[in-house]
Amino acid sequence: MISDATEVAARVDMVQIFIFGMMAFWFIACNAVLVYFMLRYRRKGPDDKVANIKGNHTLEIVWTVIPCILVLIIFYYGVVVWKDLRVPPKDEPVYEIGVTGQKWSWSFKYPNGATTGNELIVPQGTNIKLNMISSDVIHSFFIPEFRVKEDVIPSMYTYLWFNAKHAGEYNIFCTEYCGKDHSHMLGKVRVLDADNWENWEKTGLMLGEERLTPLENGEKLFADRGCKGCHSVDGAKLVGPTMLDAFGRSATFASGEAYTVDDNYIANSIKYPNNQIVAGYPANQMPSFDGQLSDSEISDIITYIKTIKSE
Amino acid sequence: MAHDHHDDHAGEMGHIQPFKVYLGTFLALVVLTVVTVAASRINWGNAFLNDVVAMVIATIKATLVITLFMHGKHEKLETWGFIWAPIILLATLLAALFVDYAGRQNDLYIEPAPISKLYVHQPESITKKAHGEGHGDDHGKSGDTHAPATDGHGAEGDDHGATDAGHGDSHGETDAGHGDSHDAEGDAKATDDQGDAAKKDDGDHGDH
Amino acid sequence: MAHEKTEYRPYLEPKGLYNWFWTVDHKRIGLMYLYSILIFFLLAGLCALGVRAELFYPGEQIVDHHGYNVLFTLHGAMMVFLFIVPGIPATLGNFLLPLMIGAKDVAFPRLNILSFWVYLLGAIVVLGSLVGPPGSSWLDTGWTFYTPYSIDSSTGVIPVTLGAFILGFASILTGMNFIVTIHRMRAPGMTWHRMPLFVWSLYSASLIQVLATPVIAITLLLLIMERVLGIGIFDAGMGGDPVLFENMFWFYSHPVVYIMILPAMGVVAEILPVFARKPIFGYRAIAYSSLAIALVSFFVWGHHLFVSGMSNWSRWIFSLLTFAVAIPTAIKVFNWIGTLYKGSVSFESPMLYACGFIFLFTIAGLTGLPLATLATDVHLHDTYFVVAHFHYTMQGGTVVALVGGLHFWWPKMYGRMFNEKMAQVGFWTLFIGFNATFIPQFIMGYQGMPRRYADYLGEFHDMHFLSSVGAMVNGLAYFIIFGNLIWAVFKGKRAAANPYGSLSLEWQTPSPPPLTNFDEIPTVTDWTYGYGDQQKA
Amino acid sequence: MFNHKDAPDGTFFNFHKEPPLVAYEFFKLGMWIFLATEVLFFGGLFAAYFIMKFKWPEIFSLGSAQLSIPLGATNTVILLASSFTMALGVDAAQRKDKGRLVTMLALTFLGACGFLVIKYIEWSGKISHGILPGSDVFFSVYYMTTGLHLIHVLIGMYYIGLMFFRALQGRYTDEGSSHAGVEVGGLYWHLVDIIWIFLFPLLYLLGAH
Known part of the structure; x- marks a missing residue:
């Protein structure tokens, strides 16, 4: 019912259809016999003639052996297809992308050093392998169209691979419960054809896109990376302090010492949030963005924050 | 009865x-x-x-x-x-x-996260080990620079700086995939290179 | 010296709080368990209706995301730990086991009432988590308490885990009581192959209760210590491994789903021969497949971790073992259907529930196949397909069988008959509402709709809408069913001692049975399904 | 609500009890089943032990080196001795010899107290050095296992004390009375000893070589 965007997905669909056929057959068989017996042997009167059948050994053996065989067939077919779904092809080159899942946003790190948030950009027709790790709780990286899913665990790297056949855009879901905005931890996979990919790798822009101004880029990052989820721009108190009139504001840390908000305080809090917690706000709620945001991106965010004023 | x-x-x-x-x-x-x-x-x-x-x-x-x-x-x-x-x-x-x-x-490609990736308070015995004698290349786990230690909070900032600087060049030919040939010393597994540790300078990967 | 014929007094006759609080009579304990689990069934059911009501439309309507997470967590935790694990064994099992094997009471009557008190204590501690402000202390980690979220979540993890830890003891005490009773207190002449099949299923379920519950007890204890003392076994930051928690949690939590379904199968195996007027088909096959399921259930928990970073070897080993569970289940279904062959089948409400169980349970069992197969499970894991699968087994299986069993033994428990017409209406409402709720979820699940989502993409809207409407009908059905049963307790007309003509021992006692069940212990000469022989005699 | 003199039939203080001979079989089977749950209860901890050791072998050898083997060994021998005296107590109960039963129970209780003393020495030593359950993966497992075992020793001591006073009243050795209580207590105490038999090599003898 949903499109399959990799050849392995097509083979997984074949397994699913095979099992669905098995399920439909046995479901109809069992319940047809059940309904037939219910109608055929309805009680007519109190002294119906009833067969004193207690069991039938050959029948028992038959309906033990047949399910065993069918079940082993399903198992074997499933494992054969799963082998290709799970282990990337050995001989072909594999393009590795680092994925970090954190509370309610994904971030991707490419071999050429570029990082994107919630948007996985991959070339068409290449074997992509995602090396995934979480920086707080367990998440799960799921792309329905590719039929791939793997948990993202803080204590070890996990991986999954796919080879998208043609260009397109697909959803990324988080399928392991991870807290408040588990249902908003969505992302997009954008599969680019060859030349678009070429351009993107060099300039980080799609064909025909021109570079965003630092302010626009900062605003886009502020939304993409989930900052908006905990830091409001309209003054409302969320999990973290509001960004309204934040720049130049002076307040006290939980440790009691006063501070005024300036460039390197914001930069430091983005990279190591738990160093200086503002009084009255919960500790270790904000994940560290160290390594997921390049310094230029952080400076764009700072320029954006400077513009949030309530004049 | x-x-x-x-x-x-x-x-x-x-x-x-x-x-x-x-x-x-x-x-x-x-x-x-x-x-x-x-x-x-x-x-x-x-x-x-x-x-x-x-x-x-x-x-x-x-x-x-x-x-x-x-x-x-x-x-x-x-x-x-x-x-x-x-x-x-x-x-x-x-x-x-x-x-x-x-x-x-x-398993192809699965290996445990380096200590540096474990972000919260570290037991002294791990950090003592990582600090003290980062020996040999067993497991490669203990060979990392230590992550934010339980003791100093402030120390975090500069410590990462050091690894970042060292990150670019000395990144050896480690193939994170097979988890056996980590080169142990120094910053083979710096904090932020989760994905590309394996194939950083491996020329042929990807056809772009 | 033979007991002189004591004048018959039903067990419920001595009134007064003292008789309820200090009772050790397995029948009263069964009723007390019944009342408390139905209260929690109501609470958890309302949470489920809240979950479905929120999902009528995408976006936030009734509750915010945190509220939704609390609703589905409480629905899961209360249903599993407080309703369905005690479920059939503690209610029908307590009431019927001594009656069915011809004993005066269970082996350790005082441990039996202690089990109920410990259950109440556990329930109070679990509800204790609701005392604090909803925003911060109502549990929102899901009933599986996966670490590290359950470690650094600010909500009431400790009360619920401590409560579940205490409820584990109630479960162990009941299981141990049943095993010793079945081993040591069967009436003379009642060999293992003359026991009713419900007793076989209780025995298998008690085996699992006794052998699986300790592992969840230690896992929850370690989770509590993780939060209190900060030990690092499950916390990745300290070097621990969250997947270890998953392994130890599911080592209990898969066998526990067989604690839930085995007694349900036993109830169906009791109802079918009575209403088909014909011996059960393949008695030994059903009896030994109960034991086989209990045995195999301990080796299959890995299919909950197919995508949790487990090694490739263990994934396909667990996939193979999971298929081993399908075989005894299939044998049972075929034997149930075989029972109706050449019988004389009448359709009072218990029989309706039994046949409804077979229909729904075939769907439940068969939809387990794609979840056990590795290739398809990667896609289907943690989606609504899984939600629909286990609701078909738990609600379509265990709850339908529990309600069917209550209808079947209600005349024996209270000596009164419920309104047959209303019971049939209740069944069909439940049947339609249940299917309307969960068939759309199968479709959504295959399309990739993840579970535990407070908000969903537009493309899933119509399926969610249909499912929510079905859920409302499903909820309504239970009010009809239990309204009818409760009404029958007070106003139902007097029931005969054996209204359906069953040959089983518990129907040979007057309804409701006296305190010590049998004046003197009967000697059993033949098995309890001899309906065919009776015709010739 | 609380006068139980004329408690009605079928309630906590007045219900149909099986004759002692029959009940003896119930108690034994029931206790063996309970011991099965205890083995699996500690089983979860052993699983955590082996996995953590698999993940962090250096921490375990470092941590185990800080445990004193002589103290652990004496603890083991003390527990074995108290298990021995408990077995003799059960043997005395079977022979309906009240004097020996009472002395053996007292010796078992003393053995348990000895175990507690040594455990106190070990733990206080560790805590004074600042080694707490949260400080290290090895010591998390160490405190969890020995702590849980300690709780089971305390439960065992409570039950031995209970048996001691009941034995004094002659409840197990009078004519026609059943000594199932002592046998069940003995089974429990032997299990506590078996758990320690497995704990000692796993925790203490790790870093020796």
């Missing part, structure tokens, strides 16, 4: 064993304790075999206690069912966990 039981009538309550049986068991147990301490001094090959030896001696002691002290010998079959059941289930749990964890190491 107490209705008689369908299975055999338990004569008098419990089987009486002579005193020397108890004494013999006790002495055997003490001797085995000494043996197990002695056995732990000798290195039987690798860590796994040392565990196996310790477990075998402990199992012998346990069977002695069950059969003789707890009168296991005179128990019916169903009671022995309830003795074997937990042992089998525990063995299943441990075997499954072992197959899982051992299997992960040599």
